[in-house]
Amino acid sequence: MLDYPHRMALEHALLVSLSERAGSGYELARRFDKSIGYFWSATHQQIYRVLKRMEDNGWVTGRAVPQAGRPDKKVYSVSDAGHGELTRWIAEPAEDVGPLRSELGVKIRAAAYGDLGELCAEVERHRALHGQRLEVYRLIEKRDFPAPDRLTGTPLYQYLVLRGGVRVEAGFIEWCDEVLAGLRRTETTAPQPDSPAER
Amino acid sequence: MLDYPHRMALEHALLVSLSERAGSGYELARRFDKSIGYFWSATHQQIYRVLKRMEDNGWVTGRAVPQAGRPDKKVYSVSDAGHGELTRWIAEPAEDVGPLRSELGVKIRAAAYGDLGELCAEVERHRALHGQRLEVYRLIEKRDFPAPDRLTGTPLYQYLVLRGGVRVEAGFIEWCDEVLAGLRRTETTAPQPDSPAER
DNA sequence: GACGGCATGTAACCAGTTACATGATTAT
DNA sequence: ATAATCATGTAACTGGTTACATGCCGTC
Numbered sequence: 167m168l169d170y171p172h173r174m175a176l177e178h179a180l181l182v183s184l185s186e187r188a189g190s191g192y193e194l195a196r197r198f199d200k201s202i203g204y205f206w207s208a209t210h211q212q213i214y215r216v217l218k219r220m221e222d223n224g225w226v227t228g229r230a231v232p233q234a235g236r237p238d239k240k241v242y243s244v245s246d247a248g249h250g251e252l253t254r255w256i257a258e259p260a261e262d263v264g265p266l267r268s269e270l271g272v273k274i275r276a277a278a279y280g281d282l283g284e285l286c287a288e289v290e291r292h293r294a295l296h297g298q299r300l301e302v303y304r305l306i307e308k309r310d311f312p313a314p315d316r317l318t319g320t321p322l323y324q325y326l327v328l329r330g331g332v333r334v335e336a337g338f339i340e341w342c343d344e345v346l347a348g349l350r351r352t353e354t355t356a357p358q359p360d361s362p363a364e365r
Numbered sequence: 366m367l368d369y370p371h372r373m374a375l376e377h378a379l380l381v382s383l384s385e386r387a388g389s390g391y392e393l394a395r396r397f398d399k400s401i402g403y404f405w406s407a408t409h410q411q412i413y414r415v416l417k418r419m420e421d422n423g424w425v426t427g428r429a430v431p432q433a434g435r436p437d438k439k440v441y442s443v444s445d446a447g448h449g450e451l452t453r454w455i456a457e458p459a460e461d462v463g464p465l466r467s468e469l470g471v472k473i474r475a476a477a478y479g480d481l482g483e484l485c486a487e488v489e490r491h492r493a494l495h496g497q498r499l500e501v502y503r504l505i506e507k508r509d510f511p512a513p514d515r516l517t518g519t520p521l522y523q524y525l526v527l528r529g530g531v532r533v534e535a536g537f538i539e540w541c542d543e544v545l546a547g548l549r550r551t552e553t554t555a556p557q558p559d560s561p562a563e564r
Numbered sequence: 565g566a567c568g569g570c571a572t573g574t575a576a577c578c579a580g581t582t583a584c585a586t587g588a589t590t591a592t
Numbered sequence: 593a594t595a596a597t598c599a600t601g602t603a604a605c606t607g608g609t610t611a612c613a614t615g616c617c618g619t620c
Contacts, residue, residue, distance in 0.1 A: 175468045176607080182475040192571050205470030212608055214573065235617055237571045249478070256479030260468040260487055262494060263537075269374045269459040271404030271529055276381040277522045279448070280455030288459055295461060318551045323476045326544050330470055333543075337536035338462075344532075345525045352517045375579085391599050411580055413601065434589055436599045 175261075176216050177225070179206045181244055181252045184226060186320070190239040191217050200306075201324045204331035217242060225251055274345060282353050286346060293342035300335040303328060374460075375415050376424070378405045380443055380451045383425060385519070389438040390416050399505075400523045403530035416441060424450055473544060481552050485545060492541035499534040502527060 179202050183194055194217075195210035197203075208216075220226045225248030228240045244252070270292055277285055311317065311325045378401050382393055393416075394409040396402075407415075419425045424447030427439045443451070469491055476484055510516065510524045 174607085175466070175471050178475065179471045182471065182478070185478065190571075191573095202471060202474050203464070205465050205467045205474070207464045208607090209609065210571090211573080211610085216607095233570090235570095237614095237616065239571060252475065252478050256472050256475055257483060260472050260491065262491065263465060263467040263469070265402070265406045266404050266462060266529075266533065267374070268404045268462040268529075270462070271526055272374050272378045272381065272401060273455050273459050274529075275401050275404070275522050275526045276377065276451065276455055278519050279381070279384065279451050284456060292459065292461065314547075315550075317547075320477050322547055322551060323474050326547050327470055327474045329543055330465075330467075330473075330540050333536045333540045334465065337532050341529050341532045344528055348513075348516075348521055348525050351514075352521060373579090389599075390601095407579090408581065409599090410582085410601080415579095432598090435597090436586095436588065438599060 175206055176208055176212070177220055178252060178255050180213065180216060180220065181225065181248055181255075184242055184244045185249065185252065188241050188243040190231075190241050192239065194242075201327055204303075204334075205327060220248070223251075224248070277349070282349055286349050286353070289342050289345055289349070293339055293346075296335050296338050296342070300332065300339065303332045303335060307332065374405055375407055375411070376419055377451060377454050379412065379415060379419065380424065380447055380454075383441055383443045384448065384451065387440050387442040389430075389440050391438065393441075400526055403502075403533075404526060419447070422450075423447070476548070481548055485548050485552070488541050488544050488548070492538055492545075495534050495537050495541070499531065499538065502531045502534060506531065 179198075180194060183189070183197055183202060189197065191210060191214045195208070195213050198207045217226065217228070221228050221242070224245060226242045227245050228242050230238050231241050232238050270289065273280070273285065273288065307325075307328060311321070311328070314322075314325055317325055378397075379393060382388070382396055382401060388396065390409060390413045394407070394412050397406045416425065416427070420427050420441070423444060425441040426444050427441050429437050430440050431437050469488065472479070472484065472487070506524075506527060510520070510527070513521075513524055516524055
């Protein structure tokens with residue numbers, strides 16, 4: 167009954183989160199906004215489903231908590247088996263991060279078949295989007311980790327993961343700028359009509 | 366029959382690839398090693414399936430090509446409808462790139478529950494892996510795009526996408542180094558026993 | 565009275581992966 | 593012999609998303 171096909175990081179992300187603090191599915195979904203969420207997230211439906219499976223596996227134990235006014239919540243805690251599973255999992259080699267699957271990248275690649283001006287606007291939109299996210303990350307960085315050189319243990323690990331998020335966002339933005347510079351150079355240099363390859 | 370639920374970039378990645386050069390499913394799978402593949406890839410099975418759907422939609426037309434010795438191949442070309450679909454698709458806003466789903470990130474976040482030395486080795490392994498990939502990208506960059514400032518049209522777009530791949534890999538490697546520095550600092554500073562939270 | 569937050573869930577679906585099968589050719 | 597490359601496919605499954613349903617509370 168334990169031939170789990172070793173490709174399940176959401177389970178383990180939840181184990182980490184629950185190890186630090188017990189919580190309900192709903193809370194876990196919200197918690198994913200912070201730290202781990204930059205590297206792994208899920209919808210609440212997915213979390214509920216996985217949580218159930220984990221309970222069946224004996225990795226977590228759920229306990230219904232009645233609440234005044236609000237509906238009951240089911241608070242999950244990590245069991246000894248769950249703690250063991252987490253330790254076992256960290257020791258095994260990590261999957262390489264899969265391909266990016268950036269739709270914007272494909273559209274840039276396809277630029278010859280569309281309007282360059284519109285594409286630039288779209289790149290700018292994404293640049294702004296990620297700029298906002300980066301700002302949030304930087305804010306968290308300053309607020310929660312003012313002296314990163316003195317961090318140890320879990321706060322350090324949280325910080326390092328956050329740094330990953332910062333780097334990803336910053337890198338993406340730089341790339342957007344490079345793309346914009348490239349596209350605009352050709353736009354202004356050669357003001358040809360709409361479609362380069364007119365069918 | 367055409368209420369396609371607007372979340373299908375693989376189709377369009379294939380349309381781009383086939384617009385440049387007709388090819389079989391097998392060839393497309395191999396082509397994804399270059400350029401687009403850095404931002405969107407798929408297994409051959411997935412490509413065969415999608416190709417069939419695209420043929421049903423009338424976006425591509427397949428034509429069996431008998432070959433001496435080798436089995437027949439089915440070469441696909443983009444139809445007028447496919448070309449139109451591609452143009453339509455570029456004009457609509459692109460999905461934001463989803464969360465990273467990096468297992469390594471989750472493991473770093475979970476470092477408190479495992480062995481720090483082993484984790485460092487694992488981070489180094491990934492660093493080497495991406496270092497290799499980066500080297501390949503840089504080689505392609507130098508070989509195929511020696512004068513990027515003078516590029517226009519599709520080669521420029523190819524180059525810009527490749528630059529994205531380069532940035533992603535370089536950023537990842539820098540992050541690995543930052544993680545290693547952080548983890549090693551605590552390792553040597555405080556040589557405490559295995560489990561911080563022994564439960 | 566409508567909306568948003570808290571809290572959980574079901575059902576249907578989709579994209580993608582893995583495993584396997586087939587069958588010929590060429591190279592070791 | 594055996595393995596690798598070319599070439600296509602079926603079947604089963606998994607992880608994840610979307611849509612929808614329920615119900616109570618507070619507030620605008």
